[in-house]
Amino acid sequence: MQKTYIASSEAYSQFLRTFEIELIAAGVELTESPGAATAIFTISFDETAQRVLSVSARNVPTEYEVFYTIEYSLDAGTENLLPQQSLTLTRDYTYDSTLVLGKAREEELLREAIVADLVRIVMKQISTL
Numbered sequence: 327m328q329k330t331y332i333a334s335s336e337a338y339s340q341f342l343r344t345f346e347i348e349l350i351a352a353g354v355e356l357t358e359s360p361g362a363a364t365a366i367f368t369i370s371f372d373e374t375a376q377r378v379l380s381v382s383a384r385n386v387p388t389e390y391e392v393f394y395t396i397e398y399s400l401d402a403g404t405e406n407l408l409p410q411q412s413l414t415l416t417r418d419y420t421y422d423s424t425l426v427l428g429k430a431r432e433e434e435l436l437r438e439a440i441v442a443d444l445v446r447i448v449m450k451q452i453s454t455l
Contacts, residue, residue: 327402327452329355331363336372340441341396348445364402370410371397374437379418391418392433394440400452407455413447415440 330349334342346356357363372395379389393416400408417436421429 327365330365331360334369339372
């Protein structure tokens with residue numbers, strides 16, 4: 327994995343940006359083309375969103391769940407080092423309509439924490455190969 331190409335349809339996702347930073351910090355050289363790489367890390371699915379978990383008696387959301395899902399694989403030439411994996415992490419938070427700005431920031435921080443955890447899990451899987 328000294329020279330790795332990352333194939334992803336989401337060029338600006340939070341996961342991709344954080345993952346690239348961690349790979350570079352680990353001494354991996356990222357290439358611009360798959361031909362120059364010794365390994366190809368493919369991110370086939372990268373999605374984040376939120377959904378309502380609970381509502382009040384007046385049908386106002388009181389709790390949300392933030393989730394992030396990725397699907398990925400790792401190949402080195404013709405050898406499949408890591409078959410297609412799917413990973414979803416979630417966090418939930420309470421919502422108060424009188425604290426909209428603070429809750430928006432809380433959601434952003436939760437999403438950043440989820441991404442950091444996803445990257446840590448993937449890096450650990452890769453390091454065991």
